[in-house]
Amino acid sequence: MNVTIDLTVNGERHRLEVTPWTTLLELLRETLHLTGTKEGCGLGECGTCVVLVDGSSVNSCLMLALDANGRQITTIEGLASNEELHPLQASFIEKGAVQCGFCTPAMILSAKALLDRNPGASEEEIRRALSGVLCRCGSYTKIIEAVRTVSKEVEDS
Amino acid sequence: METQYVGKRVPRVDALDKVTGQAMYSVDVELPGMLYGATLRSPLAHAKIVEIDTSAALTVPGVRAVVTGKEFPFTFGHMIKDQPFLSIHKVRYVGEPVAAVAAETEAAAQEAVEKIRVEYEELPAVFDPRKAALDGAPIIHEDLGKYDHGNVYELVPGTNISTVMKYSRGDVEVGFSEADEVFEDEFYIHPVAHTPMETHAAVVQYTPSGKMLTVWSSADAPCQRAKDLAKVLSLSFNQVRFISTYSGGGFGGKGAIVAEGIGVALAHFTKGRPVKVIYSRQEELTASQVRLEAYLKLKTGVKKDGTLTAREAEIIWDNGAYSSKGPEVARRGTLTIFGPYRTPHLTLLSRLVYTNKQPSGAYRGFGTTQVTWACEAQIDIIAGKLGIDPVEVRLRNFYADGDPYINEQIMHTAGLRETLEKASQEIGWGQKKPKTTGTKVRGKGIATTIKGTNTPTDSYCFIKVNVDGSVTVLTSSVEIGAGQKTVLAQIAADTIGVPLASIHIPNPDTCSTPFDFGVTSSRTTYHMGNAICLAGQKVRRQILETAGEILKTDPERLTLREGEIIDRDAENQMTLKELMAKKYGGKGGAIQGEGYFTPAGSSLIKAKPGIEWMSSIFWMWATHAAEVEVDTETGVVKVLKIAAAHDVGRAINPIGCEQQIEGSVIMGLSNTLFEEFKMEKGRIMNDTLADYKVATTLDLPEIVPIIVESHHSEGPFGAKGVGEPALAPTAPAIANAIYDAVGIRFKSLPITREKVLAAIRNRKP
Structure with missing residues (x-):
């Protein structure tokens, strides 16, 4: 009773057989070995499994892999292009927004989803957009600052 | 001493791995032939085990081992050996592991667990x-x-x-x-x-032929855990190997055998195949610590x-x-x-x-x-x-410098007063309160803390300067998430005189990295930092002596900075890379040095005989000042600002200190106002993150970290520590501010909005 799906992950096309109950998270981590996407609860409560589906942030533990059929998925591994970091990745490093790092991929991708549709997002908009991802190291101050630095560059230019 | 890195806002050396998704955590470890573990847990708080029937579980396709306390009747415990890997004869809390299964897939393991039948006789x-x-x-x-x-x-x-x-x-x-x-x-x-974002997880492999037990985990003290397990299982220290991964948060919770224990029990029955055990969030909240x-x-x-x-x-x-x-x-x-x-x-x-x-x-x-x-x-x-x-x-x-502590240790580097002055100044202590508008009332509160470090404890390190001039620092200090690698690399770079980028600190492996007491007690910067200073000075000396031989000059005339060997008169000059090539040619080799540090014997910890153990080689002081707004109509406490001043001795990396302070403040706020277990007959009812609430970006107050530097006379570059004390003053500062706002004294935590509202309503008019 496997289902065939065809999806694009980080620009690479995959045709795969999955069981109907496989989640997108399981597909990414276990089948495609993209372990940068994390599982912190499996219930859509912690947000560490956020990936981009057609540009929108999604808790991949709550999405079935078969629903990703025909969609464009971006994970943290697909963000840097040709060794060049995405501005958000660079800003996270520079501003000290990374501690244990477990929530970092989800934070960066949630921020990317926001800035792609609202490049000059305000601090308040950033706070709201990132509120679905928990960071127990409590890097929130520096994470918000890192994202705001990128959105300010847009605002200023 | 002039430094290139120490004291600077150096970006974390582990950040690139983490922003690109390349950092490997315990949950990411995958090995050939790996099985998956699942655990059957006690539904009762206290009961005798009458019988366990595992026969149905053993017939589930894909199951390779089912283990109970009968097959693996061992107990562990770092301080008191009272904890079974799997229940023996009785259970003592809801969630205690009673039996475990290893199977080809997680689903098969879970299915088998559900088929295990246990007969209990409940006890009061x-x-x-x-x-x-x-x-x-x-x-x-x-x-x-x-x-x-x-x-x-x-x-x-x-x-x-x-x-x-x-x-x-x-x-x-x-x-x-x-x-x-x-x-x-x-x-x-x-x-x-x-609530680490990465739940407890481990991969464990036991090779019966060589009696080798290998554990991949993010335990905060791998050497201690290896020592504990060796003792319990009658193995030698070198037969238990902890390989550390990156850690998705610890906060003390990864300072014990947790998921490792289930894995260890199972791995003894899987004929050499490794077993992966990942705690679910429910297990993390109800059955870890x-x-x-x-x-x-x-x-x-x-x-x-x-x-x-x-x-x-x-x-x-x-x-x-x-x-x-x-x-x-x-x-x-x-x-x-x-x-x-x-x-x-x-x-x-x-x-x-x-x-x-x-x-x-x-x-x-x-x-x-x-x-x-x-x-x-x-x-x-x-x-x-x-x-x-x-x-x-x-x-x-x-306390001021020179005052006796409770065991007569003489207090030193007391930057305490300065933390109080700076935090109170930042919060605007003593300024007139703004007029109350509507139902929202403001208040300010202050609290201080004193925290020592477990003394004396040991750290060892080993430094290799490789043939190409790159440097490897071998330590068993785990990167628990608090920036250990960065701080240690900065100390190594400045002590040896090489670029930070030339230093690599691999994750610990107790088979090859030397003993360390662990990443606990805010001790790593001080203890491992000192060990690295000692080892670093040794390799630096050897480098300069070798350079003296090659350049035919007195090594005393030479210095090493940023990987460049420079003569006093700047006549002779060569890079470390050139030196290594000249010394070893194409043959290969390394300049090596080891460092061992213990504060034992330091005059700073002298105290009254018999209670010297109460001494601390360094004291960490802090003051937090909070401003809150209490809504008297809803009971909601909004923390507006927290100024958190910490005497860290010397900030090796100010960004790292800020991360620790800011992170502690939001954790402390979350602990104080939101987090609470709801229990019924010993069962935790709120066992998800939807019901056990931790702070998000929306709860973040303005946090002003203030770093006070009192320069410890024996610390590496004057450093002490900061990771732990930063949590302590947050709760009382908030409670004291609530009292200042509404005149209600909370003596019991947490201070939830329901409690605040009830207290306001019950207040005598």
């Missing part, structure tokens, strides 16, 4: 440590007297009391008689979950001018069902209940009591958070009653 349970300490309480560990335990822990066989610690100094009765006022208060601090809950009584005598004359403390700590690090929390972690204050007459009784609840363990602060809650709330009560400014009362009693 006890959940309140005060009741558990009484005569006639149900006995949780009948064999308490027989347990192997550290000889410093005073167990009371035949009771539920697993540790008793007494201390006294002077004569409190004299002290109370000298007082103008005597205050007696009772406080309560609740258990909270560590929590912060020790505590009931604290504090009696304090004070002169009219605010001078403390005597303090008497009595604490009952909840150990939960098994002793993780509870015994040491109840011993060492209790001592700072007297705060950072000179007090001539003191007495303390601390008891650690078993209950039928999830085990308690180390939690950022190691008891300091709990005792600071009581101490600092009471100091505020005292200030209020005497009509003295809370800042003033603290200043009047503060």
Whole structure:
């Protein structure tokens, strides 16, 4: 009773057989070995499994892999292009927004989803957009600052 | 000494791995032939196991091993060896592992677990440590007297009391008689979950032929855990190998055998195949470990001018069902209940009591958070009653350099006063309150803390300068998430004189990295930092001597900076890379040095004979000042701002210090206002992150981290530590601010909006 799906992950096309109950998270981590996407609860409560589906942030533990059929998925591994970091990745490093790092991929991708549709997002908009991802190291101050630095560059230019 | 990296805002060396998703955590480890583990857990808080039937589980396709305490009848415990890997004869808390399955897939393991049948005979349970300490309480560990335990822990066989610690100094009765006022208060601090974003996880492999046990985990003290397991399983230290991964958060919770234990039991029955065990969030919240809950009584005598004359403390700590690090929390972690204050007459009784609840363990602060809650709330009560400014009362009693600590250790590098001055200034202490508009009332509160580090403890390191001039630093200090690698790399770079980028610090592997006590007690920067200084000086000396030979000059004329060897007159010059090539040619080789550091023997920790163990090689001081807004209509407490000043000795990396301070403040705020376990008959009802609430970006107040540098005379570049104390003053600062706002004194945590609202409504008009 496997289902065939065809999806694009980080620009690479995959045709795969999955069981109907496989989640997108399981597909990414276990089948495609993209372990940068994390599982912190499996219930859509912690947000560490956020990936981009057609540009929108999604808790991949709550999405079935078969629903990703025909969609464009971006994970943290697909963000840097040709060794060049995405501005958000660079800003996270520079501003000290990374501690244990477990929530970092989800934070960066949630921020990317926001800035792609609202490049000059305000601090308040950033706070709201990132509120679905928990960071127990409590890097929130520096994470918000890192994202705001990128959105300010847009605002200023 | 001029530094290139120490003291600078250096970006973290592990950040690139983490922003690109390349950092490997325990949950990411994948090995050939790996099986998946699942655990059957007790539904009862206290019960005898009559029978376990695993026959149905064994028939599930894909199942490779089903293990119970009958097949693997071992117990572990770093301080008291009281905890079975899998229940033996009885269960002592809801969630205790009773049986485990290893299977080809997670689904098969889970299916098999559900087919295991257990017959229990329920026993009376006890959940309140005060009741558990009484005569006639149900006995949780009948064999308490027989347990192997550290000889410093005073167990009371035949009771539920697993540790008793007494201390006294002077004569409190004299002290109370000298007082103008005597205050007696009772406080309560609740258990909270560590909630690392990465739950406990481990991959364990046992190779029967060589009796080699290999554990991939993010335990915060891999050498200690290897030592514990070797002892329990009658293996030698070199037969137990901990390979550290990156850690998705610890906060003390990864300072014990947790998921590792299930994996170890299973791996003995899988014929050499590795087993992966990942705790679900539910298991993490209900069956890992929590912060020790505590009931604290504090009696304090004070002169009219605010001078403390005597303090008497009595604490009952909840150990939960098994002793993780509870015994040491109840011993060492209790001592700072007297705060950072000179007090001539003191007495303390601390008891650690078993209950039928999830085990308690180390939690950022190691008891300091709990005792600071009581101490600092009471100091505020005292200030209020005497009509003295809370800042003033603290200043009047503060330790200063040269004052004796409770064991007569002479206090040093006391940047305490400066933390209080700076935090209170930042919060605008003493400024007029803004006029209340509507239902929202503002208030300010302040709290201080004193935190030591476990002393003496050891750290070793090994430095290799490789043929190409790159440097490898081998240590068993885990990157728990707090920036250990960065700080250690900065220290190494400046000590040796090489670029930071040329240094690599691999994750620990107890097979090859030398012993370290662990990433606990805010000790890594100081202890491993010092070990790296010692090793770094050795390799630097060898490099310069070699350079002297090659350049045919006196090594004393040479210096090494940023990987460049420079003559005093700048005539001769060569890079470290060139030097290594010249020395070893194409043959290969390395310049090596080892460093061993212990503070034992330092004159700084001299104290009264018999109680030297109370000394700390460095003292960390902090003050938090909070401003809150209480909505009297809804009970919602909004923390507007927290100024958090910490004496860190020297900030090796100011960004790292800020991360620790900011992170602690939001964790402390979350612990204080939101987090609370709801229990029914020992079962935790809120076992998801939807119901166990931790702070998000929306709860973030303005946090102003303030770094005070008192320069420790024996610290690496003057550094002390910062990771743990940053949590302690947050709760009392918030509670004191709430009192300032609405005149309601909370002595029990958490301070939820329901409690605030009820208290406001019950307030006498």
